[in-house]
Amino acid sequence: xxxxxxxxxxxxxxxxxxxxLTMGLTSVWLAAGCLxxxxxxxxxxxxxxxxxxxxxxxxxxxxxxIIWIKPRLDKKRNSLKEATNADxxxxxxxxxxxxxxxxxxxxxxxxxxxxxxAKSEHPINAGVxxxxxxxxxxxxxxxxxxx
Numbered sequence: 745x746x747x748x749x750x751x752x753x754x755x756x757x758x759x760x761x762x763x764x765l766t767m768g769l770t771s772v773w774l775a776a777g778c779l780x781x782x783x784x785x786x787x788x789x790x791x792x793x794x795x796x797x798x799x800x801x802x803x804x805x806x807x808x809x810i811i812w813i814k815p816r817l818d819k820k821r822n823s824l825k826e827a828t829n830a831d832x833x834x835x836x837x838x839x840x841x842x843x844x845x846x847x848x849x850x851x852x853x854x855x856x857x858x859x860x861x862a863k864s865e866h867p868i869n870a871g872v873x874x875x876x877x878x879x880x881x882x883x884x885x886x887x888x889x890x891x
Contacts, residue, residue, distance in 0.1 A: 748785045748791065748794065749782045749785040749786050752778045752779070752781045752782035752785060752794070752798070753778070753779075753782055755774070755775075755778040756774075756775045756778035756779050756782065757775075759771040759772070759774040759775035759778065760772070760775045763775065769809050769810075769813065769814050769817070772805070772809065773802050773803075773805035773806040773808075773809055774802055776801055776802065776805040777797075777798040777799065777800075777801040777802030777803075777805065778798060778802075780797050780798060780801040781794040781795065781797055781798035781801075784797055831879075832856065833855050833856055833858070833860070833876045833879075833884060834876050834877070834878060834879065835875070835876065835877075836855050836856055836875070836876050837855070837873055837874070837875055837876075837889060838853040838854055838855030838856075838860075838862075838873070838874050838875075838876060838884070838886065839853060839854050839855075839871065839872070839873055839874070840852070840853050840862070840868050840869065840870050840871060840872045840873075840874055840886075841853060841854050841859065841870060842870060843867070843868065843869050843870050844862050844863065844864045844867060844868040844874075844886070845867055846863065846864055846865055846866060846867060849863060851863065851864070851868070853874055853876075853884060853886060855876055855884065860883070860884040861882060861883045861884070862874070862883055862884045862885070862886050863880070863883045863884075863885055863886070864885070864886050864887060864888070865887075866887075866888065868886070868888050872888055872889075873888075873889040874886040874887060874888055874889055875887055875889050
Protein backbone atom coordinates (compact mmCIF):
# COMPACT_ATOMS: atom_id res chain seq x y z
CA UNK A 745 0.00 0.00 0.00
CA UNK A 746 1.31 3.38 -0.97
CA UNK A 747 -0.11 5.29 1.97
CA UNK A 748 0.24 2.67 4.72
CA UNK A 749 1.98 5.26 6.88
CA UNK A 750 -1.36 7.06 7.15
CA UNK A 751 -2.96 3.87 8.50
CA UNK A 752 -0.17 3.55 11.09
CA UNK A 753 -0.53 7.22 12.00
CA UNK A 754 -4.31 6.87 12.36
CA UNK A 755 -3.92 3.83 14.62
CA UNK A 756 -1.30 5.66 16.72
CA UNK A 757 -3.58 8.68 17.10
CA UNK A 758 -6.52 6.46 18.05
CA UNK A 759 -4.37 4.70 20.68
CA UNK A 760 -3.20 8.04 22.07
CA UNK A 761 -6.79 9.31 22.27
CA UNK A 762 -7.75 6.19 24.24
CA UNK A 763 -4.70 6.75 26.45
CA UNK A 764 -5.66 10.38 27.05
CA LEU A 765 -9.19 9.38 28.01
CA THR A 766 -8.15 6.63 30.43
CA MET A 767 -4.81 7.98 31.72
CA GLY A 768 -3.89 4.52 32.96
CA LEU A 769 -1.17 3.37 30.56
CA THR A 770 -3.71 1.35 28.62
CA SER A 771 -2.69 1.88 25.02
CA VAL A 772 0.45 3.98 24.86
CA TRP A 773 2.48 0.90 23.91
CA LEU A 774 0.28 0.32 20.85
CA ALA A 775 0.88 3.91 19.78
CA ALA A 776 4.64 3.37 20.05
CA GLY A 777 4.44 0.23 17.91
CA CYS A 778 2.34 1.97 15.27
CA LEU A 779 4.75 4.92 15.11
CA UNK A 780 7.71 2.54 14.64
CA UNK A 781 5.86 0.79 11.81
CA UNK A 782 5.03 4.18 10.27
CA UNK A 783 8.72 5.11 10.23
CA UNK A 784 9.52 1.81 8.48
CA UNK A 785 6.87 2.49 5.84
CA UNK A 786 8.26 5.97 5.23
CA UNK A 787 11.69 4.37 4.76
CA UNK A 788 10.25 2.05 2.11
CA UNK A 789 9.96 -1.24 4.04
CA UNK A 790 7.41 -3.87 3.02
CA UNK A 791 4.22 -4.52 5.01
CA UNK A 792 5.38 -7.75 6.73
CA UNK A 793 8.45 -6.14 8.39
CA UNK A 794 6.25 -3.20 9.43
CA UNK A 795 3.82 -5.55 11.17
CA UNK A 796 6.66 -7.51 12.82
CA UNK A 797 8.34 -4.32 14.09
CA UNK A 798 4.98 -2.96 15.28
CA UNK A 799 4.39 -6.15 17.28
CA UNK A 800 7.92 -6.22 18.74
CA UNK A 801 7.88 -2.54 19.74
CA UNK A 802 4.34 -2.87 21.15
CA UNK A 803 5.27 -5.90 23.26
CA UNK A 804 8.55 -4.36 24.43
CA UNK A 805 6.86 -1.08 25.36
CA UNK A 806 4.08 -2.99 27.13
CA UNK A 807 6.61 -4.92 29.23
CA UNK A 808 8.53 -1.76 30.09
CA UNK A 809 5.33 0.08 31.05
CA ILE A 810 3.87 -2.73 33.16
CA ILE A 811 7.07 -3.78 34.93
CA TRP A 812 8.91 -0.50 35.33
CA ILE A 813 6.82 2.64 34.70
CA LYS A 814 3.29 1.79 35.93
CA PRO A 815 4.33 0.73 39.47
CA ARG A 816 6.27 3.97 39.89
CA LEU A 817 3.38 6.08 38.61
CA ASP A 818 0.90 4.25 40.86
CA LYS A 819 3.17 4.80 43.86
CA LYS A 820 3.49 8.50 43.09
CA ARG A 821 -0.25 8.83 42.40
CA ASN A 822 -1.07 7.23 45.77
CA SER A 823 1.32 9.53 47.62
CA LEU A 824 -0.34 12.61 46.12
CA LYS A 825 -3.81 11.88 47.52
CA GLU A 826 -5.50 14.88 49.05
CA ALA A 827 -6.51 14.99 52.65
CA THR A 828 -10.17 14.34 53.33
CA ASN A 829 -12.45 16.82 55.06
CA ALA A 830 -11.93 14.93 58.30
CA ASP A 831 -8.16 15.35 58.09
CA UNK A 832 -8.47 19.05 57.40
CA UNK A 833 -10.33 19.94 60.58
CA UNK A 834 -7.70 18.53 62.94
CA UNK A 835 -6.00 21.45 64.65
CA UNK A 836 -8.74 23.88 63.61
CA UNK A 837 -10.78 26.06 65.93
CA UNK A 838 -14.52 25.53 66.15
CA UNK A 839 -17.48 26.52 68.27
CA UNK A 840 -19.74 24.25 70.28
CA UNK A 841 -23.30 24.58 68.97
CA UNK A 842 -24.83 21.84 71.15
CA UNK A 843 -23.30 21.25 74.58
CA UNK A 844 -20.84 18.37 74.70
CA UNK A 845 -21.63 15.78 77.36
CA UNK A 846 -18.91 13.11 77.72
CA UNK A 847 -21.20 10.81 79.71
CA UNK A 848 -24.01 10.71 77.15
CA UNK A 849 -21.61 11.10 74.21
CA UNK A 850 -23.63 13.95 72.75
CA UNK A 851 -22.61 17.32 71.40
CA UNK A 852 -21.97 19.20 68.19
CA UNK A 853 -19.46 21.72 66.93
CA UNK A 854 -19.21 23.91 63.90
CA UNK A 855 -15.78 24.02 62.31
CA UNK A 856 -14.83 25.32 58.85
CA UNK A 857 -18.53 25.88 58.14
CA UNK A 858 -19.40 22.22 58.80
CA UNK A 859 -21.35 20.71 61.67
CA UNK A 860 -19.70 17.72 63.35
CA UNK A 861 -20.75 15.46 66.17
CA ALA A 862 -18.18 15.99 68.89
CA LYS A 863 -16.86 14.41 72.02
CA SER A 864 -14.59 15.57 74.80
CA GLU A 865 -13.18 14.29 78.09
CA HIS A 866 -14.90 17.17 79.90
CA PRO A 867 -18.32 18.80 79.52
CA ILE A 868 -18.29 21.91 77.30
CA ASN A 869 -21.17 24.36 77.04
CA ALA A 870 -22.62 25.74 73.80
CA GLY A 871 -20.91 28.88 72.50
CA VAL A 872 -17.47 27.89 73.79
CA UNK A 873 -14.50 27.88 71.40
CA UNK A 874 -12.80 24.49 71.02
CA UNK A 875 -9.83 23.02 69.19
CA UNK A 876 -10.19 19.78 67.21
CA UNK A 877 -7.51 17.32 68.38
CA UNK A 878 -8.55 14.27 66.42
CA UNK A 879 -11.26 12.20 64.78
CA UNK A 880 -12.76 9.01 66.20
CA UNK A 881 -15.20 7.36 63.84
CA UNK A 882 -17.55 10.14 62.77
CA UNK A 883 -16.95 12.36 65.78
CA UNK A 884 -14.51 15.18 66.20
CA UNK A 885 -12.49 14.93 69.40
CA UNK A 886 -12.17 18.39 70.93
CA UNK A 887 -10.73 20.22 73.86
CA UNK A 888 -11.77 23.58 75.23
CA UNK A 889 -9.64 26.38 73.83
CA UNK A 890 -7.72 28.25 76.47
CA UNK A 891 -7.67 32.01 75.90
